[in-house]
Amino acid sequence: MAEALAQTQTTKRPKNQLTFETIGLQPHLANAVRAAFPKVKFPTPTQTQLVTAIGNKKDVILQDETGSGKTFGLVLASLNKPRLRYSDTGVHSITTLFLVPHRDLALQIHHWIQRITECSGESPLPLEEVAQVLLRDGQTHLRSGMELLSKSPPHILIATPSSLLDVLQEQDDIIDFSRVSAVIVDEVDYLIETIPETTTKLASKIQRRIGKHPGPTRQILDMIYGKRKKFTSRNREEFVDEPYQTPQLILSSATIRRHLKEYFFGESGILRSDVAKVRGTLLPLHVKEMLLASTLHANISHHVLVVSDKSIENIPRAVEGREEADHEPTSDANPDEGPTTSPIKTEAELERELVFSMTPSPYNQNSLEAVAAAFALYVPSIALLVIPGGGSIHRAVYDLRALGVNALNLDMLREETGRLHLLSSGAATSRTNPTLLVTSVAAMRGLDLPELQHLFILGTMELEGKEVTSRTLDSYIHMAGRVGRFGKKGMVVSVVDGARDDLQEAKIMDKILKRLGIEPVKLKQFP
Ligand SMILES: Nc1ncnc2c1ncn2[C@@H]1O[C@H](COP(=O)(O)OP(=O)(O)OP(=O)(O)O)[C@@H](O)[C@H]1O
Numbered sequence: 031m032a033e034a035l036a037q038t039q040t041t042k043r044p045k046n047q048l049t050f051e052t053i054g055l056q057p058h059l060a061n062a063v064r065a066a067f068p069k070v071k072f073p074t075p076t077q078t079q080l081v082t083a084i085g086n087k088k089d090v091i092l093q094d095e096t097g098s099g100k101t102f103g104l105v106l107a108s109l110n111k112p113r114l115r116y117s118d119t120g121v122h123s124i125t126t127l128f129l130v131p132h133r134d135l136a137l138q139i140h141h142w143i144q145r146i147t148e149c150s151g152e153s154p155l156p157l158e159e160v161a162q163v164l165l166r167d168g169q170t171h172l173r174s175g176m177e178l179l180s181k182s183p184p185h186i187l188i189a190t191p192s193s194l195l196d197v198l199q200e201q202d203d204i205i206d207f208s209r210v211s212a213v214i215v216d217e218v219d220y221l222i223e224t225i226p227e228t229t230t231k232l233a234s235k236i237q238r239r240i241g242k243h244p245g246p247t248r249q250i251l252d253m254i255y256g257k258r259k260k261f262t263s264r265n266r267e268e269f270v271d272e273p274y275q276t277p278q279l280i281l282s283s284a285t286i287r288r289h290l291k292e293y294f295f296g297e298s299g300i301l302r303s304d305v306a307k308v309r310g311t312l313l314p315l316h317v318k319e320m321l322l323a324s325t326l327h328a329n330i331s332h333h334v335l336v337v338s339d340k341s342i343e344n345i346p347r348a349v350e351g352r353e354e355a356d357h358e359p360t361s362d363a364n365p366d367e368g369p370t371t372s373p374i375k376t377e378a379e380l381e382r383e384l385v386f387s388m389t390p391s392p393y394n395q396n397s398l399e400a401v402a403a404a405f406a407l408y409v410p411s412i413a414l415l416v417i418p419g420g421g422s423i424h425r426a427v428y429d430l431r432a433l434g435v436n437a438l439n440l441d442m443l444r445e446e447t448g449r450l451h452l453l454s455s456g457a458a459t460s461r462t463n464p465t466l467l468v469t470s471v472a473a474m475r476g477l478d479l480p481e482l483q484h485l486f487i488l489g490t491m492e493l494e495g496k497e498v499t500s501r502t503l504d505s506y507i508h509m510a511g512r513v514g515r516f517g518k519k520g521m522v523v524s525v526v527d528g529a530r531d532d533l534q535e536a537k538i539m540d541k542i543l544k545r546l547g548i549e550p551v552k553l554k555q556f557p
Pocket residue numbers: 035038039067069070071072073074077094095096097098099100101102103283284475476477478480511512515
């Protein structure tokens with residue numbers, strides 16, 4: 031797929047290469063995409079299949095490796111849909127509802143649409159008519175968000191499931207779902223809780239939890255598609271074939287497991303068997319774990335540092351090999367420079383820092399020191415650190431800055447800590463004072479940082495007890511998938527606590543890599 035992406039970026043049109051126009055994008059949209067994203071010249075094979083399948087109005091399951099252009103393809107296919115309006119009033123209705131797991135991915139998609147809109151001819155539509163974002167944001171989404179949505183329903187509404195649920199609970203008819211053309215659920219395996227293949231005890235515990243408290247995405251899909259399962263196979267055919275009666279459902283992720291498909295086809299009755307399956311060149315839809323490793327790019331090297339009070343060492347199983355990412359030492363780097371001054375701090379931030387200065391950190395300081403050391407040795411400009419679920423990102427940033435690392439909380443709302451790094455291709459990074467962006471497992475899903483080559487993972491992530499479940503494996507795949515995109519080299523360094531027997535982090539990490547068929551490589555700078 032990396033080659034496929036690389037090929038789509040060459041200026042000359044390769045023989046038999048399809049164009050955005052030939053796969054069905056409206057010419058003005060294809061032109062706007064090329065103008066907004068000069069590197070995007072031709073559709074990838076997955077995007078070719080996807081745009082066609084969405085044009086056929088069938089439900090779609092989209093599965094391809096991380097960084098293969100799935101989300102981008104979904105944006106193009108959504109913009110390509112005819113804008114719907116009510117025939118009686120002439121008022122526009124929402125054409126596509128785009129559900130994503132977190133705020134930063136919603137903002138990234140919105141920004142892509144903004145760039146395409148701005149390049150759409152001489153008098154582009156106002157952005158709010160093309161796309162709006164609904165985020166849980168104090169009361170704002172219930173006031174101004176709802177007002178804008180009612181006044182001017184956008185072509186594409188991007189929302190996190192919980193923000194949409196809030197709004198629907200406030201006004202249940204704010205969106206007429208019988209008029210919506212498509213519902214996209216991006217990172218669907220993250221948004222829909224399912225029961226992983228695990229011990230019966232754990233499975234029934236999860237089953238009970240889901241039964242009692244279905245997550246927001248399940249609730250929304252039930253609201254929109256609940257009717258589908260009430261119909262017999264005969265009348266259901268008729269029902270879903272009525273145009274826009276129930277929206278076309280599009281599910282996307284790099285990792286879609288069997289139990290998720292069982293939920294959609296069996297338990298919920300939402301999907302029909304004639305769903306279009308769009309998949310990358312590499313993957314069959316029923317993947318086994320070892321095959322899942324093929325969703326990880328070959329140009330990524332994986333490393334594990336085991337930390338104790340006395341040492342930072344490579345995991346014993348590590349083999350001699352190549353450390354993949356580019357990390358040539360920077361001639362102008364100044365190791366003594368330390369963190370740059372943060373952007374001007376708000377009162378709340380200052381107060382938080384005061385609290386931190388007076389309270390013990392929940393983080394293992396040896397692990398953070400190991401991250402700081404590997405960061406200083408290997409990272410020329412920018413890296414991402416993922417903190418296990420539930421940990422405070424602010425506190426990790428505070429601790430790392432105290433260790434002299436230029437750490438910042440990844441935040442798409444703020445130019446200097448998110449937007450520039452996420453959306454630029456190198457312009458924002460400094461080689462004199464490298465930046466470590468810090469985020470959580472939940473907030474990194476689907477994010478695209480074009481220049482990122484170095485990823486750190488602190489600990490062993492969301493674990494259900496001490497078991498390595500399919501969810502844990504998928505988490506690792508998605509995290510590692512932030513690097514090695516576009517055929518670039520990538521390096522993933524997991525830092526685990528080797529001192530606490532109760533945690534057994536090194537063993538768990540070893541299990542994860544074994545089940546994914548990954549051989550950890552020694553970091554040469556460590557014993
Ligand atoms: N046809 C194309 N040609 C060149 N670059 C592309 C093309 N399509 C998408 N890209 C670029 O590829 C990058 C990854 O895209 P995107 O985030 O959509 O991938 P993804 O498959 O959704 O990844 P993930 O599984 O991690 O969410 C983006 O920076 C996007 O601009």
